[in-house]
Amino acid sequence: MKNNDKILDKTVAIIKKYYEHSEKNPVLRYASPETLKKNINLNIAQKGMNIDALFQEIEKIALNSPKTNSKGFFNLLVGGEIFPAVMAEMLTAVLNTTMHTYKSAGIHILIEQEVIRFLLKKVGYRKGDGIFWPGWSLTNMVAIVLARNEKYSSIKISGIRGKKLVGYTSDQAHYSTEKFISVTGLGKEAIRILPTDEKGKMNIRILEETILSDLKHGYIPFFVNATAWTTVLGAFDPIEKIVKIAKKYKLRLHVDAALWWGALLSKKHKQLLKGVELSDSVSRSLHKMMNVPLLAAVLLVKDPDILYKNFNENADYLFQMDDKALNPGNKSIQCGRRNDAFKVWTALKYLGETGYEKRINNEFANAKYAVAVIKKDKDFSLVLQPECINVCFQVKGKPASKICEALDKQGLIKVSYGKWRWEEFIRLMTVNADMTKADIDNFFKHVKTVKI
Amino acid sequence: MKNNDKILDKTVAIIKKYYEHSEKNPVLRYASPETLKKNINLNIAQKGMNIDALFQEIEKIALNSPKTNSKGFFNLLVGGEIFPAVMAEMLTAVLNTTMHTYKSAGIHILIEQEVIRFLLKKVGYRKGDGIFWPGWSLTNMVAIVLARNEKYSSIKISGIRGKKLVGYTSDQAHYSTEKFISVTGLGKEAIRILPTDEKGKMNIRILEETILSDLKHGYIPFFVNATAWTTVLGAFDPIEKIVKIAKKYKLRLHVDAALWWGALLSKKHKQLLKGVELSDSVSRSLHKMMNVPLLAAVLLVKDPDILYKNFNENADYLFQMDDKALNPGNKSIQCGRRNDAFKVWTALKYLGETGYEKRINNEFANAKYAVAVIKKDKDFSLVLQPECINVCFQVKGKPASKICEALDKQGLIKVSYGKWRWEEFIRLMTVNADMTKADIDNFFKHVKTVKI
Structure with a gap:
């Protein structure tokens, strides 16, 4: 375990750096595959790599990963995290x-x-x-x-x-x-x-x-x-x-x-x-x-x-x-x-039913808040009153697809668009229960001001 | 991240304990579901659990997990590990x-x-x-x-x-x-x-x-x-x-x-x-x-x-x-x-093709060694000359299924038996590349001496 202890320490250091980085940079600026391949040595070779060099590359991989747990990620139905559950998933890897x-x-x-x-x-x-x-x-x-x-x-x-x-x-x-x-x-x-x-x-x-x-x-x-x-x-x-x-x-x-x-x-x-x-x-x-x-x-x-x-x-x-x-x-x-x-x-043991209920209710509350923001703002229009936490809306005069692409490429927000009955709209998912109203405000600020 | 740092530390401590425990106890003594449920609080409840108490249970889970990476595990085609790859799998959980x-x-x-x-x-x-x-x-x-x-x-x-x-x-x-x-x-x-x-x-x-x-x-x-x-x-x-x-x-x-x-x-x-x-x-x-x-x-x-x-x-x-x-x-x-x-x-970056080749060759060498042990010992008989690393053999006068069950229940070795053309036999898999000849010797010692 001695050599492994060193490797484990390196891994823990990367995990900590990842979370710090994620807090400061909730969304990565878009990088093309060519850029990433130039900056990170992905090539599998005949000869092995020493641990220090390898874990430098792994650190770069971690820091260049889309931050699905961050306050800027509204892209899919995956988002946010319950930290003890992440630890359990890490242990699943070890116990195998x-x-x-x-x-x-x-x-x-x-x-x-x-x-x-x-x-x-x-x-x-x-x-x-x-x-x-x-x-x-x-x-x-x-x-x-x-x-x-x-x-x-x-x-x-x-x-x-x-x-x-x-x-x-x-x-x-x-x-x-x-x-x-x-x-x-x-x-x-x-x-x-x-x-x-x-x-x-x-x-x-x-x-x-x-x-x-x-x-x-x-x-x-x-x-x-x-x-x-x-x-x-x-x-x-x-x-x-x-x-x-x-x-x-x-x-x-x-x-x-x-x-x-x-x-x-x-x-x-x-x-x-x-x-x-x-x-x-x-x-x-x-x-x-x-x-x-x-x-x-x-x-x-x-x-x-x-x-x-x-x-x-x-x-x-x-x-x-x-x-x-x-x-x-x-x-x-x-x-x-x-x-x-x-x-x-x-996650269930940690939160109990009661704790989980609070999280779920917060996801709904955030969606409700987002709807209120949309209704108050003349630049926005709601596509449909949501039954749960998908908030579908349009920005007047700007195509949703262009907004989403610009937000991503400029590293501001990850969010995607949807289509229904020939209409295209931004689909905000308030699936990360740790988000606050301030995070939702921040989302709309970027949607409104991003240059497309 | 502050509270999470504490949780991460606890997780790392469990990982280290797991490896120490696994070295000393390569195979768990069989415990019935009833025993495990009595010793570990699995029940999901209304109220959440504090982190200290929860991670005590998680530690028990880790230490009571079958040790698939240990020198006593020959049970399936899963076995052994390449530690940096385990770390990558842990990071996959974090990066999500x-x-x-x-x-x-x-x-x-x-x-x-x-x-x-x-x-x-x-x-x-x-x-x-x-x-x-x-x-x-x-x-x-x-x-x-x-x-x-x-x-x-x-x-x-x-x-x-x-x-x-x-x-x-x-x-x-x-x-x-x-x-x-x-x-x-x-x-x-x-x-x-x-x-x-x-x-x-x-x-x-x-x-x-x-x-x-x-x-x-x-x-x-x-x-x-x-x-x-x-x-x-x-x-x-x-x-x-x-x-x-x-x-x-x-x-x-x-x-x-x-x-x-x-x-x-x-x-x-x-x-x-x-x-x-x-x-x-x-x-x-x-x-x-x-x-x-x-x-x-x-x-x-x-x-x-x-x-x-x-x-x-x-x-x-x-x-x-x-x-x-x-x-x-x-x-x-x-x-x-x-x-x-x-x-x-x-794993490929760490070992390179060359390093991996050595591991694979060692799996074969261990199988070859096991065959030699079997051929030398009158109590054993080989079912089939193996083409690769499945070593199928019988112990004279003892049914394979009984031996495997006894080895498991007494916490000595995990190995399983196979059947072919109405014959039943022990199926030793030398899939863990970190095993040595001493580990193979240890395997046969237990197979030979276990009380059924």
Whole structure:
């Protein structure tokens, strides 16, 4: 450990420098790939590099990384951090256990179980099961596979053959639904992308009409995806109404609550997910509203046996000891798997439900404040009254895309733009719970004054 | 950062304790879930926990984690570590960038590009492309999807419909091939699992006979999976011969070299992968033979456009700036993605090709030494002369499963057993390059003397 101690010290020094740098420089000035390659020696060579020289390069990499935890980052749904959770993620790197079996992961299996237990309770699945996978869009893929195989159990073994299965989602749902229905062999045409209403929500009348038309033409409806918090607008599909349709036509209902899990911790805001306990599965990205490091995505299912039924394989070289429930490799689409639950557990232990609720409420309060700023200022116009923390607005006479690009290239703010119904607008996400009103003011100051 | 400094110090202290503990206690004595839950407060509560109390629990978690980096861990293909790579993985947690776009990940996009460039060169794909995904079995899934969509480009949009596609793999290939061919909608029946020869390799004669029989019965062969280093025996399918069959019958050839990538760095051992440059895609787990932390899996493809063609979606809320090649979200099945390449880059920079070669050669030398020990000892019998670092052997008169369980429960060694042709045997993996002959001797001492 002696030589390693020195390397660990160097790493800690870089971490400290990174945070100092990030405070002073919340956004990097844009640097082209050519510039970065000139300044940082990336080239992998025949000969190794000594630790001092290598860690100089690593320090440059750290300081040249986009500061996703800073007060200038509003770019995506990732932002902010809960420091003890970052530490847990660091320890995950050191401990390096793999989550197939209790034999190889021990205590880490129990940590994941505890987090899943907690999440199931919050969703309201009485029994249920769940698993962490690296990427919430993958959890959506699995939801489609489960729905497909539940409709025809023969598909797992004999394939889709000529079955004309169709699923439903809205035009505001995440783009990966199309990608994954294609992966599962049904083809992109098998997902009906329904136009949304004037708030960006799924239109129930159109949903039912489309199902009826499909039935008439010999299609077999099997799946409906309800989005709770759409990516661009932050809209919520009406889950309770969709539940009724799903029951009536025997569709499996998946709730893509990727962005939204945090709100279930808030008594004030959880009504937006009303009816979620009546769904068949839910997917979530805890690395978004919960401000833990990437990746922390989870799939929850109401039927506690469905994951085993679909993903258990006979691999006796792996599953040699202990109870089925202690060997989650049996129900996973992955073989090797990190313990992504550890950072979530740490954040939940640190804050408690109460502390988390405060953070989530602050994200909402910041969005509300931003809306007030926009409404007061004649140069701004609000695109849509937000249901949660996506604040979509325009700056009169200036294209949103130009503003975002200028803000980034000049190193002022990272924020992105969205499009809806031919309109282009800035999409401010108040996802970092540590932001204050002053940070929001600072955001608008730059948006207003940046030279495009 | 002040309060965070204290938390960082605590984390560093835990890391140091973990390594000390791991040196003295290379394997944990088995503890039941009930015992662990009694000793460690896992319960997520309403109220948060103060940092001191929380980090006491976290320390217990660290010290109760199976020591995958220790000299007593021979359990899986994960083992050992390269310390600077562990530090890079820790920094990945801190930097927390997501790899969709250059705007959100900057320098990290260039790091992945450099690692991919290096890997492509090693494989011998002149142009080619590649991407890191969290889990090598997922990269195998994508290989199947690419093969399926290349056979019929209509499948991406219109689905499989009645097409009777069939693929081929050996009975020693990884269990996930069946799982994933099922996910892709073809059904498990669509993969022909071919019996292997007396060394556990794919039998070319049987492969061709099966293809001919399938053609005769109206099936459409589309895919063959060659395994380079099978999970249990460590056998290599004859790639060059499979290439000929694949060309003759127009199958896409994927090489599952999950376990094996390291050997390409060794001049002495790379001939085992001869012909790999003639394949269409290769998947690899760099967290195995390369001793970097989980997960570091990569898919390499010969056709530089094929990933875009299959996975590009129109997501203008994401892809707003910079060149296509700088926004790998365009070619990914994941949306959010960690920079898994950073630790690999760090290991390669630190060791250089030369340093890595030495490590890989040592893994082989340890396997060779283990074989010599087995051959010298009348109590042991070798199941198969290993081609690489899986040493499969039996202890006369004692069932392998009982020995492995006893070694684990008594906290002596973590190792697992395998099965082949109705025989059960201990499967020693010399995957940790830091092991010495003394560590191998210690392993055999325990195997021989453990009370079952």
